[in-house]
Amino acid sequence: MNCFEEDVPMPLSPMADYFSSSLINVFVLCVVESEIPIDESKFQPLLKNKLLPICSRFSSIMVTDKNGKKVWKQVDVNTEDHIKIPKFTSTNRTLKLYDECLDEYMSKIAMEQLREDKPLWEVHIFNYPTTKAAGTIFVKLHHALGDGYSFMATFLSIIQSADNPSLPIKLPSSKSVESTSTNSMRKRLSQAASVVFKSASDFGWSFLKSIVMPDEKTPLRSGHKDVGFRPMSIVNVSLSLDSIKEVKNKLKVSVNDVLVGAIFFGIQLYMKAKNHKSGTGSTALVLLNTRKIRAYISAKEMQNDSEAPWGNRFHFMHVPIPMLSDKNELNPLEFVLLAKEKINRQRNSLAVPMTGVLLRLLNQIKGPEVATNYLYKTMNNASLSISHMVGPAERVTLADHPINGLYFMTVGLSQSITVTITSYMGHLRVGFGVEEGFIDEYQLKSCFETSLQKILEAAKKKNLPLKNRL
Numbered sequence: 001m002n003c004f005e006e007d008v009p010m011p012l013s014p015m016a017d018y019f020s021s022s023l024i025n026v027f028v029l030c031v032v033e034s035e036i037p038i039d040e041s042k043f044q045p046l047l048k049n050k051l052l053p054i055c056s057r058f059s060s061i062m063v064t065d066k067n068g069k070k071v072w073k074q075v076d077v078n079t080e081d082h083i084k085i086p087k088f089t090s091t092n093r094t095l096k097l098y099d100e101c102l103d104e105y106m107s108k109i110a111m112e113q114l115r116e117d118k119p120l121w122e123v124h125i126f127n128y129p130t131t132k133a134a135g136t137i138f139v140k141l142h143h144a145l146g147d148g149y150s151f152m153a154t155f156l157s158i159i160q161s162a163d164n165p166s167l168p169i170k171l172p173s174s175k176s177v178e179s180t181s182t183n184s185m186r187k188r189l190s191q192a193a194s195v196v197f198k199s200a201s202d203f204g205w206s207f208l209k210s211i212v213m214p215d216e217k218t219p220l221r222s223g224h225k226d227v228g229f230r231p232m233s234i235v236n237v238s239l240s241l242d243s244i245k246e247v248k249n250k251l252k253v254s255v256n257d258v259l260v261g262a263i264f265f266g267i268q269l270y271m272k273a274k275n276h277k278s279g280t281g282s283t284a285l286v287l288l289n290t291r292k293i294r295a296y297i298s299a300k301e302m303q304n305d306s307e308a309p310w311g312n313r314f315h316f317m318h319v320p321i322p323m324l325s326d327k328n329e330l331n332p333l334e335f336v337l338l339a340k341e342k343i344n345r346q347r348n349s350l351a352v353p354m355t356g357v358l359l360r361l362l363n364q365i366k367g368p369e370v371a372t373n374y375l376y377k378t379m380n381n382a383s384l385s386i387s388h389m390v391g392p393a394e395r396v397t398l399a400d401h402p403i404n405g406l407y408f409m410t411v412g413l414s415q416s417i418t419v420t421i422t423s424y425m426g427h428l429r430v431g432f433g434v435e436e437g438f439i440d441e442y443q444l445k446s447c448f449e450t451s452l453q454k455i456l457e458a459a460k461k462k463n464l465p466l467k468n469r470l
Contacts, residue, residue: 009071012062014363014371015312016144017070020062021369023376024228026143026412028151029110032398033133033405038125040085042399047079047123050158054299055310057145059119077119084109084124095131102130103234107436109140110232110411120145133404147312148389148408149289150302155391157299162395162402169392171296199350206318206351207358210374214381215282219274220267221383221416222438228379228414231436235445236407239452241426247459251333253340256388259421259430260286260343261336262455263386264321266448267417268335273443281323285316285379285415286343287387288352296390315356316378316385317346332454376414384417385410391424409433417444 012020019026052059060072086105093101105126114120120142127135141151156169217223224230247258264284292307302310322338346352363371379385391406407422407429416435421428430448434441 009063009065009073012070012072012144013311014360014368015314017368018372018375019143019312020070021372023372024379024412024414025113026228026410027110027114028141028143028148029106029234029409029411030139030141030151030155031106031405031407031409032137032139032403034135034137034398035402035404036134037129038127038135038137038401039399040083040125040127042401043083043123043125044079046158046399047082048077051154052077052079054154054157055146055150055303057119058121061117061119062144075119081118082122084122086124086126088128093128095129098128098130099132101128102126102136106138107231107233109138110234110409110433111229114140114142135401137398137401143312143410143412146310147289147314148287148387149291149296149308149313150299150310151408152389152391153296153299153302156296159392159396159398159403162397165397169396170394171298198345199354202318202346202349202351203354206355209283209318209381210378215383218282218383219271219276220282220439222435224416224435225380227416227435228412232411232418232433233436233439233441234409234431234433235441236429236431237445237449237452238405239428239430241423241428243456244428247333247336247455250459251336251340253336256421257340257343258336258455259388259428260284260319260386261333261339262448262452263419263430264339265332265335265455266444266451267321267384268323269447269451270444273447282321282383283381284319284321285382285385286319286346287385288315288317288347289313290315290352290356315352317343317352318382319343319346321383331458332451333458335451336455380414382415384415384419385413386419386421388421389423391422393423393425395425405429407431 018024056074057072059077060074062070063073065071088101105124109124114122122140124138124140125135126138130136145151146154156171159169161167161169214223215221241255244255244258247253248255251258267282290313291309297308299310302308319339319342322335322342359371359374362374387410389408396403403424405427406424407420409420409431410418411433416439418433420431420433422431423429432441432444432448434444
């Protein structure tokens, strides 16, 4: 099973090219928490027999051909070279101290570059107990290999059900969506003139944000041009999916709306704690999967499926972050409703596919360097990015290790804050990757937890007087 013909060098996709440049170099760090101590001997067979056959990109390196174009070239892979196992001299550490070691190690490997003479992925086995796991596995992958959807499909292909390993992992049934396809664009263009007008307005605003309207410097945004290459600190919050669904059902919104609303509210609490007075506003880039289906299919099906192909199939939506008003009493549920309103407007607008068309035209007419620079400015001019991945709903094992927790972090994006959301087995993990030394990650985490608590408390009230608009 391959993403392309063996032994035939394959050019990088445009997005893979942009994400492996001198301006942008992006990785995905997947964190898997094991319920039991890790048997290190089981991972070489797992990588050799299950990971490598999924897609040729896992056994390819990035090289430059005679025309100066970057291409994938298949090589022989020694899986032992891709497994890193840190060792600590002291064995008398407490769980709290190992937590600190884990955080430091994760920050360290997040910013390390992968060797260019080997396929662009590696596995780190932190075989020490922490407050959350008996052992932790880190999988670092270059974003040029694929996006979160591709990586999660890969993960689902190499794990087993904990209850019955002989049965395949349950995948959600496929669901068609009108995302950014050409047919969707034509359909929308045939609708009311107001949709076209709003789309033109949204696209124009998004274009200006990417070129000449960077967010102001705030406690959220340092404005450093090289922020994507600066050290990153990572923290995460675990919460119950059922509690989020209570708010979802009360307000008739989506789980994602609740989480983004809580993130926006938490960010404003952080800004207030830093005594920042709102100015021109801040912007979030929300990741949108542009495949025609949102539900996962197997990695094998992705090789030949035009609706959910392998690779990087996403765009960013510019979403204004609601600002706190001067009113003393503010219903935090307003942030949830505003998140829904703003995200739905962007999702239903033609601005996202139009931006994709613009990026392709820049690449074709001006070259990949100009397109890369446009994408870099799009990210660098915003204050933060938010992405979301749906994980298994059932308890699973990896190489016979029961998995206790699962989350990911995108590393190298050009913002001071990167927020990721991962679901697994009825729980959600919200991760915050922040510019080290600029953002106080623990205060930001505390503000998010406070915002979530206030939203949950407000949703439990019988009457919901939602009159404010920020």
